[in-house]
Amino acid sequence: MGTAHRLDTPAGPVGVTLPDDAVLQDAGAVAYWSPDPERGRFTVAPTPGAGADALLAAERGRGTVDVETDERGERGGVPVRRLRYRIRLRRDREVVLADGGEQHRGGTEEEHRADVLVLGDGADTVRAGYAVRADAPPDLAAAFAAALDSLRIGTET
Amino acid sequence: MSVRVPREPEGAERAPAPAGAPPLARHDVLTLQRRAGNRAVGRMLARREAEATGAPAVDWSTQPKAEATATETRRRIRTDLLAHMRASGSLIVRNTVELFAGNPPLLTLEATTKRSDSDAKVAAGGAGVDALNDDAYFRGVTMDNVHFQSKGMIGTLDGTTMYLRGHDSGKTLRTLDQLAATVVHEVSHFLVSQYGELPGTDESASSFDRYADEFRAYWVSDGGVGHGLTGAARATAIREHLVGTAGDATSGYADLHKRYFKDGEDDFKAKVDALAGPTGFNVANSLRLHRLWQLLTRKRRDDETIGDIVLMVSALTVDERREAKASPLLAKLIRRLGDDGAKRVRTALEKMVGPKYERFLAAIVGGKADEIKAAYADLPRDDRAAIAMNAGFLLNVGRLVTDAGARARLYAMTTTGDAAQYDAMARFLDAARAAKDLDGALPAELDAALKGLNERARWALFAWEREGAMKDYVGKLGSGLADSVRERLRE
Numbered sequence: 020m021g022t023a024h025r026l027d028t029p030a031g032p033v034g035v036t037l038p039d040d041a042v043l044q045d046a047g048a049v050a051y052w053s054p055d056p057e058r059g060r061f062t063v064a065p066t067p068g069a070g071a072d073a074l075l076a077a078e079r080g081r082g083t084v085d086v087e088t089d090e091r092g093e094r095g096g097v098p099v100r101r102l103r104y105r106i107r108l109r110r111d112r113e114v115v116l117a118d119g120g121e122q123h124r125g126g127t128e129e130e131h132r133a134d135v136l137v138l139g140d141g142a143d144t145v146r147a148g149y150a151v152r153a154d155a156p157p158d159l160a161a162a163f164a165a166a167l168d169s170l171r172i173g174t175e176t
Numbered sequence: 177m178s179v180r181v182p183r184e185p186e187g188a189e190r191a192p193a194p195a196g197a198p199p200l201a202r203h204d205v206l207t208l209q210r211r212a213g214n215r216a217v218g219r220m221l222a223r224r225e226a227e228a229t230g231a232p233a234v235d236w237s238t239q240p241k242a243e244a245t246a247t248e249t250r251r252r253i254r255t256d257l258l259a260h261m262r263a264s265g266s267l268i269v270r271n272t273v274e275l276f277a278g279n280p281p282l283l284t285l286e287a288t289t290k291r292s293d294s295d296a297k298v299a300a301g302g303a304g305v306d307a308l309n310d311d312a313y314f315r316g317v318t319m320d321n322v323h324f325q326s327k328g329m330i331g332t333l334d335g336t337t338m339y340l341r342g343h344d345s346g347k348t349l350r351t352l353d354q355l356a357a358t359v360v361h362e363v364s365h366f367l368v369s370q371y372g373e374l375p376g377t378d379e380s381a382s383s384f385d386r387y388a389d390e391f392r393a394y395w396v397s398d399g400g401v402g403h404g405l406t407g408a409a410r411a412t413a414i415r416e417h418l419v420g421t422a423g424d425a426t427s428g429y430a431d432l433h434k435r436y437f438k439d440g441e442d443d444f445k446a447k448v449d450a451l452a453g454p455t456g457f458n459v460a461n462s463l464r465l466h467r468l469w470q471l472l473t474r475k476r477r478d479d480e481t482i483g484d485i486v487l488m489v490s491a492l493t494v495d496e497r498r499e500a501k502a503s504p505l506l507a508k509l510i511r512r513l514g515d516d517g518a519k520r521v522r523t524a525l526e527k528m529v530g531p532k533y534e535r536f537l538a539a540i541v542g543g544k545a546d547e548i549k550a551a552y553a554d555l556p557r558d559d560r561a562a563i564a565m566n567a568g569f570l571l572n573v574g575r576l577v578t579d580a581g582a583r584a585r586l587y588a589m590t591t592t593g594d595a596a597q598y599d600a601m602a603r604f605l606d607a608a609r610a611a612k613d614l615d616g617a618l619p620a621e622l623d624a625a626l627k628g629l630n631e632r633a634r635w636a637l638f639a640w641e642r643e644g645a646m647k648d649y650v651g652k653l654g655s656g657l658a659d660s661v662r663e664r665l666r667e
């Protein structure tokens with residue numbers, strides 16, 4: 020069950036099925052869904068010129084990365100590379116102007132699990148997948164995993 | 177380039193809107209209007225300030241504009257803000273700015289600015305980056321680095337560099353008072369982290385240590401949460417800011433709110449409720465107390481180090497010395513110095529903390545000769561002995577007294593232990609002023625005044641006021657006469 024969404028991306032059409040009450044938001048250049056943004060999110064984002072290797076390099080620049088899966092293949096006529104990894108990082112402590120005044124956030128170690136499909140290549144690269152905090156409730160991770168499993172790419176849509 | 181999100185999903189009928197987004201109530205709308213109005217006014221004022229000063233408007237829409245904004249932010253925080261803080265009426269603000277002075281300073285200020293390509297950087301940002309809540313920033317004045325932080329970020333501390341944005345996300349400049357309050361608050365966090373007294377603050381955003389760390393930073397800052405309140409009322413205001421209120425899940429700091437109002441967290445709640453004042457060492461952001469801590473944590477513990485520590489103790493203000501004496505953190509470090517070293521440091525901490533010494537310092541600040549001499553005469557013998565030739569006392573006088581003649585009179589008295597030397601130095605300075613620009617033979621008044629000065633008072637004038645009273649008084653005499661006076665002072 021759920022509601023199917025179709026996205027036009029540089030790597031071709033991408034379909035995703037989200038829970039019926041889910042709102043797929045337009046966050047800058049990113050299609051974004053999360054019932055709990057503090058703990059994780061499912062996104063589809065164009066990353067021109069920045070494929071899986073660039074993603075891993077950027078992540079390694081920010082924290083400690085353990086790659087669990089790195090698979091290459093093709094789906095719906097689109098080259099696909101699937102990366103599953105964990106990253107431990109420390110967000111800088113920061114002062115943020117939020118409703119009601121200043122708040123201070125970050126400054127603690129975080130661990131995230133990511134499962135990402137890197138679609139296409141070169142200027143047409145798109146990333147679709149999720150990242151969820153390791154301490155997030157299992158239901159949240161399962162909801163994101165279901166969204167990723169529902170992806171239809173290129174001619175699959 | 178972006179992913180196009182269709183307005184409506186394809187396929188099946190749209191489900192009803194989620195319950196999590198209720199329509200705005202009237203008071204919410206009014207609040208939003210007010211805020212939008214304030215932002216508009218702020219932007220207008222910022223434009224006017226920019227026009228008046230020739231500074232570029234806040235803008236990060238292109239790389240050159242973002243870099244121009246960063247350059248102006250750097251200028252404003254390093255020049256305007258530091259000067260503003262130095263001139264502040266608030267002790268903690270003046271203390272805090274001292275951490276950014278010196279060569280090299282303990283801390284430095286740098287600009288951070290939103291990148292012109294923030295959206296693209298966030299899209300490619302990786303697992304820890306949230307497209308809804310994060311932006312990409314650069315640090316310094318060249319857009320050659322990327323740091324992901326929250327959209328409303330106005331400052332952050334990395335190592336010993338404090339990065340300030342200088343404006344909010346609506347491009348409204350933050351006032352110098354607002355920036356100063358942020359700096360004071362962040363320095364409190366820096367010091368807590370240095371001393372390791374609240375280790376849980378770096379491990380969990382819902383820990384009691386994080387609560388105590390934030391509580392302290394708000395407590396010590398002027399003008400923010402709990403401003404104008406004292407004691408329990410101030411503690412309550414800060415607590416409500418941090419944990420929010422039971423009926424509003426979005427109030428307070430998210431992690432602290434959740435834990436405080438979670439069933440079964442009675443122990444955490446009790447500790448939070450019981451916290452009535454700031455925790456830990458150096459709550460006034462004092463560079464002197466920090467330097468003392470640094471000396472005490474040195475691995476070398478020889479006589480020279482102990483001497484440095486004792487000297488640093490003597491440079492503390494009365495309140496700082498009291499805090500140092502009462503600090504469990506310092507007590508532990510002092511014990512490590514060994515019996516003799518610890519005894520010397522403890523003895524130094526005992527000195528110059530009494531109410532009579534405080535009255536003496538207050539009289540110095542007041543600047544009235546009779547009150548200064550009376551307060552000095554009233555000092556315990558130990559305190560009079562402790563401040564004679566004491567570098568720390570000299571440092572404090574240098575900080576409290578800007579008039580060179582006043583300092584020279586004080587040094588004459590405290591170095592000799594004789595209040596009469598205060599007047600003797602005053603007579604000498606008056607005679608020197610009266611002889612300004614004269615040359616040739618020594619005037620009788622000046623000769624008599626020199627005869628009245630004790631040898632130590634003359635030495636103190638030479639040693640400690642070479643660039644002050646010597647220059648302002650003796651240096652103003654004709655060159656021949658000045659040489660004669662210098663000769664007499666050396667005798």
